[in-house]
Amino acid sequence: MSDSLAQSLTCIECGAAHSLTYRLECERCHGxxxxxxxxxxxxxxxxxxxxGAGLWRYAPVLPIGDPxxxxxxxxxxxxxxxxxxxxxxxxxxxxxxxFDGPNPTGTVKDRSSATAVGAALQFGYRATSVVSSGxxxxxxxxxxxxxxxxxxxxxxERASAPKLLHMAATTTDLVIxxxxxxxxxxxxxxxVEERLFFDCGASRNAYKQEGxxxxxxxxxxxxxxxxxxxxxxxxxxxETFIATARGFRELRxxxxxxxxxxxxxxxxxxxxxxxxxxxxxxxxxxxxxxYTVAEGLAAGNPGKKGDWVLRLLREGKGLAGxxxxxxxxxxxxxxxxxxxxxxxxTGVATLAVLARLVAQKLLDPAQTVCAIIxxxxxxxxxxxxxxTGTAFDHDSLRRLVTERLA
Amino acid sequence: MSDSLAQSLTCIECGAAHSLTYRLECERCHGxxxxxxxxxxxxxxxxxxxxGAGLWRYAPVLPIGDPxxxxxxxxxxxxxxxxxxxxxxxxxxxxxxxFDGPNPTGTVKDRSSATAVGAALQFGYRATSVVSSGxxxxxxxxxxxxxxxxxxxxxxERASAPKLLHMAATTTDLVIxxxxxxxxxxxxxxxVEERLFFDCGASRNAYKQEGxxxxxxxxxxxxxxxxxxxxxxxxxxxETFIATARGFRELRxxxxxxxxxxxxxxxxxxxxxxxxxxxxxxxxxxxxxxYTVAEGLAAGNPGKKGDWVLRLLREGKGLAGxxxxxxxxxxxxxxxxxxxxxxxxTGVATLAVLARLVAQKLLDPAQTVCAIIxxxxxxxxxxxxxxTGTAFDHDSLRRLVTERLA
Numbered sequence: 101m102s103d104s105l106a107q108s109l110t111c112i113e114c115g116a117a118h119s120l121t122y123r124l125e126c127e128r129c130h131g132x133x134x135x136x137x138x139x140x141x142x143x144x145x146x147x148x149x150x151x152g153a154g155l156w157r158y159a160p161v162l163p164i165g166d167p168x169x170x171x172x173x174x175x176x177x178x179x180x181x182x183x184x185x186x187x188x189x190x191x192x193x194x195x196x197x198x199f200d201g202p203n204p205t206g207t208v209k210d211r212s213s214a215t216a217v218g219a220a221l222q223f224g225y226r227a228t229s230v231v232s233s234g235x236x237x238x239x240x241x242x243x244x245x246x247x248x249x250x251x252x253x254x255x256x257e258r259a260s261a262p263k264l265l266h267m268a269a270t271t272t273d274l275v276i277x278x279x280x281x282x283x284x285x286x287x288x289x290x291x292v293e294e295r296l297f298f299d300c301g302a303s304r305n306a307y308k309q310e311g312x313x314x315x316x317x318x319x320x321x322x323x324x325x326x327x328x329x330x331x332x333x334x335x336x337x338x339e340t341f342i343a344t345a346r347g348f349r350e351l352r353x354x355x356x357x358x359x360x361x362x363x364x365x366x367x368x369x370x371x372x373x374x375x376x377x378x379x380x381x382x383x384x385x386x387x388x389x390x391y392t393v394a395e396g397l398a399a400g401n402p403g404k405k406g407d408w409v410l411r412l413l414r415e416g417k418g419l420a421g422x423x424x425x426x427x428x429x430x431x432x433x434x435x436x437x438x439x440x441x442x443x444x445x446t447g448v449a450t451l452a453v454l455a456r457l458v459a460q461k462l463l464d465p466a467q468t469v470c471a472i473i474x475x476x477x478x479x480x481x482x483x484x485x486x487x488t489g490t491a492f493d494h495d496s497l498r499r500l501v502t503e504r505l506a
Numbered sequence: 507m508s509d510s511l512a513q514s515l516t517c518i519e520c521g522a523a524h525s526l527t528y529r530l531e532c533e534r535c536h537g538x539x540x541x542x543x544x545x546x547x548x549x550x551x552x553x554x555x556x557x558g559a560g561l562w563r564y565a566p567v568l569p570i571g572d573p574x575x576x577x578x579x580x581x582x583x584x585x586x587x588x589x590x591x592x593x594x595x596x597x598x599x600x601x602x603x604x605f606d607g608p609n610p611t612g613t614v615k616d617r618s619s620a621t622a623v624g625a626a627l628q629f630g631y632r633a634t635s636v637v638s639s640g641x642x643x644x645x646x647x648x649x650x651x652x653x654x655x656x657x658x659x660x661x662x663e664r665a666s667a668p669k670l671l672h673m674a675a676t677t678t679d680l681v682i683x684x685x686x687x688x689x690x691x692x693x694x695x696x697x698v699e700e701r702l703f704f705d706c707g708a709s710r711n712a713y714k715q716e717g718x719x720x721x722x723x724x725x726x727x728x729x730x731x732x733x734x735x736x737x738x739x740x741x742x743x744x745e746t747f748i749a750t751a752r753g754f755r756e757l758r759x760x761x762x763x764x765x766x767x768x769x770x771x772x773x774x775x776x777x778x779x780x781x782x783x784x785x786x787x788x789x790x791x792x793x794x795x796x797y798t799v800a801e802g803l804a805a806g807n808p809g810k811k812g813d814w815v816l817r818l819l820r821e822g823k824g825l826a827g828x829x830x831x832x833x834x835x836x837x838x839x840x841x842x843x844x845x846x847x848x849x850x851x852t853g854v855a856t857l858a859v860l861a862r863l864v865a866q867k868l869l870d871p872a873q874t875v876c877a878i879i880x881x882x883x884x885x886x887x888x889x890x891x892x893x894t895g896t897a898f899d900h901d902s903l904r905r906l907v908t909e910r911l912a
Contacts (some may be wrong), residue, residue: 172587173587174584174586177583203608245844247845252905252911272709272843273910275906276892278895279897290900429552432675436675437651439652440647454592480671482671484667484670487663495692501635501702505658
């Protein structure tokens, strides 16, 4: 396994470089930190640095030095699916879907859980914790179990049944919380300071976020280092968006790709603090939000990461948009019917936003667009079709088949 | 993409070789057919024949000639996970789990759906059909949608809610049937003869079964062409078992591996026609069965494929075993807690059977054992934990965390 080329934790505000310890903000200005790597080595060695399959193929650009800490359930290496029929329905020239449902726990979170729990091992922690609407909770719980660590998972009371079952099965300690994500996060984040557990939240931990950067590396590698013109990424707190944008920037700096894609931030209309600020050209105003079917996007106050997303959008001439719950559910059905891809509402919000931006002529349809589909549909809770079955004999079955397939 | 090296459909009973048309049994003796390949080419070219990732990496040993017919949702390339802590709990020297949950629809069925729907395109069909307890139904529906084909899915009335939702979302036509799998299969199989749809069932179609052979190729390649001593495969009708055993045999004939693993057939006790016949040294007596938590193994009459499994077991000095529903459910919980792998009851039956065979001293524990875990846990329907949530302030949250993580 290749060594990590991580060199520092650098403040995104003041540029101060810190050593690679467990640290959640800049000592000098309290700004957020991001990992920086030996770009010269990346330039010199090129993609030959990469070995093996899955997420840890990208170990040189991840911050876990010791192979013994590289916990894995087989995450990453997810398909990039060319979807010509859906592209034609949406009216874009070419549509690629980065389908992250086929990760071990069914979501993109497995990428960040691998590096978060890897970092927990690296820094000698015995317990992890996270506040979750469902996906992060079961993913962190699963990776903690795999690493032999305890986990304390705070799960949203409206999480779907499959998500709750999944969390209960994998965590050592499940606590159901009442109220919205944002409220609990703000007090939970204060406990992080006391170091009672390793921070597996999305707000500040650069080690955790880093795993999601592999989305950019995979998309670039799967397109022969000629990435799509546009990449649509979901934004709750902003982890997936920021990590993907940074991955592409790193790839361009390393000279592995010639040009970074234009980034689009996708939100649910019911939790659209970032998209709203982007449209209005203002700073972010935190929102008091309720339920959205895109459960994983239900953050009304994205905090400092929201500001970071906004800055990346403005610097990179990106776009932001949001979609209503009914558009998201219609997109879920369409994706399943037209391409056979069963993804959850959180996962298809990107596609619903893409459809809107194209319809509003905000996005040039003569481009290659990639949307990140962040979760499987298997965690969806909805009324199943009636289980009232029919018994058949040969004649009645034959009648039905000829009728239905006429 | 490499060309297919398929050469014939050969009868497993009389050895007659047929051309590569759509044919479900031997013209001469009505025996089952299996695909045969150009072994000389495999011997000569070696693994250099393989290109790309996922299931179609193995296109040279699959029967779909035209790359345009190689329908994909990104199946295959699933993780082979070394599980030292679970190995020690079970008392085996080394345990590898081939976890097929991270397939696009969450099951091993995606491997056979890719080649089944690929063959439907190859032979010019516009509609597919299958009778299913849930997994095959949603997989065939998804791949049919992806290929632009109609699908007529017969689903078991006790299928789990996530499976029903999945099928309803992806198929063009869902029919819920009353009664057991075996009864409907026998009359549905007669309709296959009329060619009203392409046969996507497990009983006879050699093109469909072939996709699952990639399990053997992947396990062999992931272990550096030194496969484990023992592979435990689930048996309902026998498709996964037979395909995996054949894959290893082919690899040995081609000289890519030195020795094929000993194969173990795993069944649910409530549907153990094959394991029972194996133990008793008799032919298979079809069973009238009811419900088992291992829904995907609920076949009481495995038909001609059951005989084939039995023959392979006896020729290869293999083993067969079964596990009770409560053992299967306990294994599901243990796997989630000890290794963070959330698999369904159907998926963990292999592991439950392995535990039994080791406890009964029927299997030498000083070996490397691989169990195929055939489905994700995300399709499990069970009572979720109570959603009664607690609201926290800083002090109550701090108290809870220090208490729980003490």
